[in-house]
Amino acid sequence: MELRARVNMMRCSHRLLCSLFLAAALFGVAAAATRRHDWDISYQFTSPDCVRKLAVTINGHTPGPTIRAVQGDTIVVNVKNSLLTENVAIHWHGIRQIGTPWADGTEGVTQCPILPGDTFAYTFVVDRPGTYMYHAHYGMQRSAGLNGMIVVEVAPGAAGDGEREPFRYDGEHTVLLNDWWHRSTYEQAAGLASVPMVWVGEPQSLLINGRGRFVNCSSSPATAASCNVTHPDCAPAVFAVVPGKTYRFRIASVTSLSALNFEIEGHEMTVVEADGHYVKPFVVKNLNIYSGETYSVLITADQDPNRNYWLASNVVSRKPATPTGTAWALNNVSFTLPHTPYLVAMKRGLLGAFDQRPPPETYAGAAAFDVYAVQGNPNATTSDAPYRLRFGSVVDRDAPVAPPRPRLLGARLRRRPVRPGVLQNANMLAANSSETHPWHLHGHDFWVLGHGAGRFDPAVHPAAAYNLRDPIMKNTVAVHPFGWTAIRFRADNPGVWAFHCHIEAHFFMGMGIVFEEGVDRVGDLPPEIMGCGKTRGGH
């Protein structure tokens, strides 16, 4: 599957206008401020790939508006839920919510959902420049259309020449990648929850900035009546560039399922940022991007200006017919979200809100676990028990993950990591099948210490395969089929944070855990985050 959008080379014929355009892109915002947004969440009929479908929208649109701010700004988003019977919650993906753990937008973890008719104000500081995203974190609403981008610029300083990016560019574009299904998310979720499970299947289309084109528009009986190739919603996204100038493309993937490969026809890309962190620049012709990741690339419009160039994304790492397992789990424990947000239950000591027994630190037979073997027993325990971390400790997650049996080598609470944990990806229920899982951590970035193929060996790999000198920092990292990935972070952000596979159906089915750290240091909780589970009715 492939989707293309056009890059238009524009000859800039008016010097003043061109200068204004570039200035706006570079210095369009003032210094630290409070930026308020009023969002109305509603159902709307949209045709993002030319096929009419009911979507969950922000102010009538999907994707929602790009939030633009300057490092240090306070963002206030008043989210009014105008859905009929459905609640919402919105996560600010990549924003660490330091001091505001209740604003992370993770239903069941940091807040009760926002009820129809209610308005919830998310207030948080964007403390670091970079490229981020937001999306619903409730049910499968992200896939239903509730998503968008966040761009945080460096603070320009009073004279407009303060902190600088470690690279220069003349203009920028945002590129939000997504995948899209014609069936409703209610139907997808009902299938996932049924026995036997009905998998969501491959997406019908890929979207760039909410626009795509269903290739079987006229030939598919199912869409014949609802497909209109001239619908303005599905006109390709166009990215205008001025010949000779250098552009920053801020790319985010909010896909539900698909790992994508991104390229701009005829142009090399210099990768300069990943998940809000500058990286040592490197040049690529194309870029793999997994759900939950963001990248910035620089391109120079140095090709023939008399034609257009395609910006394209393709599915990688999955065959359309990939058989999919029937469970997911961590250390044989499948995660279920409780109905009282952890943050409230832990802060207030509400017993019975979740399983008080600690989850397993490792799994039986970890040392001898055969990651290539077909998993014979699809049964895993269901639990909502969180991992409680000692505040300030360094956490290594060389925790294995596998569908249907991802394995977690425990949350080790050591000040100095001796043996890192690994996200280990094993075989699924069917033979020769294993998928890439992008794992996303809330409230933190983490160092990616290393990764490799096969079973992680704590006696060998840390010494042989770890980069402890200049590891990349990310908030989302891919764990490849039959492989492992080791990460490290310091538990220094008081709150309760989800850590989960960013494939929406996988998280929905239990592929995630929750960390608690320093919840006693969290300030008074806003009452607005309560109202469900054991916090219902004023309890």
Place this chain on the structure above:
Amino acid sequence: MELRARVNMMRCSHRLLCSLFLAAALFGVAAAATRRHDWDISYQFTSPDCVRKLAVTINGHTPGPTIRAVQGDTIVVNVKNSLLTENVAIHWHGIRQIGTPWADGTEGVTQCPILPGDTFAYTFVVDRPGTYMYHAHYGMQRSAGLNGMIVVEVAPGAAGDGEREPFRYDGEHTVLLNDWWHRSTYEQAAGLASVPMVWVGEPQSLLINGRGRFVNCSSSPATAASCNVTHPDCAPAVFAVVPGKTYRFRIASVTSLSALNFEIEGHEMTVVEADGHYVKPFVVKNLNIYSGETYSVLITADQDPNRNYWLASNVVSRKPATPTGTAWALNNVSFTLPHTPYLVAMKRGLLGAFDQRPPPETYAGAAAFDVYAVQGNPNATTSDAPYRLRFGSVVDRDAPVAPPRPRLLGARLRRRPVRPGVLQNANMLAANSSETHPWHLHGHDFWVLGHGAGRFDPAVHPAAAYNLRDPIMKNTVAVHPFGWTAIRFRADNPGVWAFHCHIEAHFFMGMGIVFEEGVDRVGDLPPEIMGCGKTRGGH
């Protein structure tokens, strides 16, 4: 549109089994008891008319189970919401909830909705024998499948020969009538809420006890892939009868839109009950039944036992091409449900939860109002202001109702009604169009004093057209096109009660009001009904 189900004449060949069958039907339940039900609300794929669709179900089924009880029993229904992101609330239609106004199940009026993952216990007494129903009272979930019947038998007394019905029968059947759309209720609601409004359109099928047959199953491209005429979900309902015996058919209509005509081929029906009240028996060949109404009819299986007889329902009172208006309103005020339940807001004196200004007692130009005129101005005020009744007063509602301009001649708070109000049905936006509106009152039954064609004239009609001697009691009454209907009830049930058109799309669009009466006499409110609006987060 017509739907048929079979009545099977069975020769009863085994005397003991037949006797057991009849005894079970007549005396199947013991004296006053507490009857507990555990319901799990979830999405399930169903094929009620042979076309596969996602429905909201109770314990996996739509309709839900019939609640059977004996007069005086306490019913406890533990409703667990296992939907993904969607809340629920369930109304016990026809049960007056004397002393338990918080258990009426009307979202926004008597309770906050039940959140996903939460369980809410509805506890109430069924104080009167009769035929009732239950259904969701939130968004358009009733139409999505959340409905069923309630049968309350007369108390048999200790010796099994206590109170008796004023008629005899040998067995009984329940018949739940419904209409069914292939488009989801989310799509229907989004259309109703959009500008210009997109009307839900005529139903694709009619259902008897959740079973029907889409007539264009194979010919419609839209359903070709999802229609299976051999699906067990759409096998016709069969009502077995023994020749020579007399049966009570308890009939309820939970349709979203359709007024139906019900008949049993070759059999006359004796109507003996309406909305839980015995009526002077009368014989009909067919019966008009409006959404929200229940009837009991007696039939004797006195026809040729060697063949089957069709039980059929047909749409009446609407032409499929009926143009539909674009607003609804009462006294030019369109009702909007607030986000804090009235019952809580009024009991606790929460200011700002709803409009404190009283709604209009009548409407401008009422005396000269031309019910036949095309309504030129579709704009009506939106309000959530309730009508507050003096406790114990007799309320006459000769309140006019019209789509799109239903007119309410005020809530008169007189101990002795001098001039009754009328539900007046006027012309819609299009010429020569007016529909039948079945109005349903919560917490009460009412006397139907009279009805007539054209504009209600308070100087003429009460004397000329009212039956004050033996008026029928109902909880739902139809107001016919261009006609009026006068009702009366005593405001003697402390609580807050909805009064609205039972056509789901009409209520969704604002065709309803709320009465408050004696809320100071309501006992302590259960905290479980709170958690939304101004009762969120422990406020």
